[in-house]
Amino acid sequence: EAGVTQFPSHSVIEKGQTVTLRCDPISGHDNLYWYRRVMGKEIKFLLHFVKESKQDESGMPNNRFLAERTGGTYSTLKVQPAELEDSGVYFCASSPEQGFGNTIYFGEGSWLTVV
Amino acid sequence: RKEVEQDPGPFNVPEGATVAFNCTYSNSASQSFFWYRQDCRKEPKLLMSVYSSGNEDGRFTAQLNRASQYISLLIRDSKLSDSATYLCVVNPSSGGYNKLIFGAGTRLAVHP
Numbered sequence: 369e370a371g372v373t374q375f376p377s378h379s380v381i382e383k384g385q386t387v388t389l390r391c392d393p394i395s396g397h398d399n400l401y402w403y404r405r406v407m408g409k410e411i412k413f414l415l416h417f418v419k420e421s422k423q424d425e426s427g428m429p430n431n432r433f434l435a436e437r438t439g440g441t442y443s444t445l446k447v448q449p450a451e452l453e454d455s456g457v458y459f460c461a462s463s464p465e466q467g468f469g470n471t472i473y474f475g476e477g478s479w480l481t482v483v
Numbered sequence: 484r485k486e487v488e489q490d491p492g493p494f495n496v497p498e499g500a501t502v503a504f505n506c507t508y509s510n511s512a513s514q515s516f517f518w519y520r521q522d523c524r525k526e527p528k529l530l531m532s533v534y535s536s537g538n539e540d541g542r543f544t545a546q547l548n549r550a551s552q553y554i555s556l557l558i559r560d561s562k563l564s565d566s567a568t569y570l571c572v573v574n575p576s577s578g579g580y581n582k583l584i585f586g587a588g589t590r591l592a593v594h595p
Contacts, residue, residue: 399581401581403585409587410487410585410586410587410588411570411585412585413582413583416582424582459526459527461581463581471529472529472581474526474527474528476526
């Protein structure tokens with residue numbers, strides 16, 4: 369069974385440009401999460417989808433970030449315009465259903481460098 | 484104050500050693516607790532959940548002290564392959580969904 373896949377694995381863009389990250393969760397997983405780790409910091413929650421609905425977007429840093437999950441399958445995270453402090457690794461994760469102790473599975477991450 | 488605090492290390496230990504990591508969390512209402520392992524430039528992977536009664540999985544033992552808001556991980560008989568960053572993770576949600584709060588991680592380096 370395929371795991372959580374993310375694209376691109378690495379991206380280098382200039383400040384002010386736009387980048388769109390894509391995440392394909394494990395098939396059948398209703399819950400999809402975005403997390404990110406910026407340089408020198410811990411991994412932080414960005415938002416959570418249940419199917420196509422945003423359950424919690426309290427971790428989104430500002431309105432330059434837009435996440436979508438049309439159709440409740442794959443998700444995109446767009447950063448527009450990108451700033452230097454957006455550099456880091458963006459992890460997507462998915463889980464089959466809500467509940468304590470329910471394991472979530474992380475993708476390998478999309479490494480973003482803004483220059 | 485960070486929500487989850489860990490000693491960043493690194494812990495440099497010889498093969499066969501026993502090593503212990505500690506973690507404290509600030510939200511007393513936190514519901515579930517985990518240790519994740521992250522290899523260099525890889526995604527975090529669940530190592531084990533942590534239960535109030537303490538739990539063991541092979542060479543790994545996890546303990547939780549809710550009164551002190553303290554979590555620990557003990558690794559016995561360290562292997563070279565245990566070298567990684569160990570992340571203390573807390574789920575503060577009472578709703579049951581996975582809004583995880585990560586510590587910054589503790590680096591472990593096991594040498595021959």
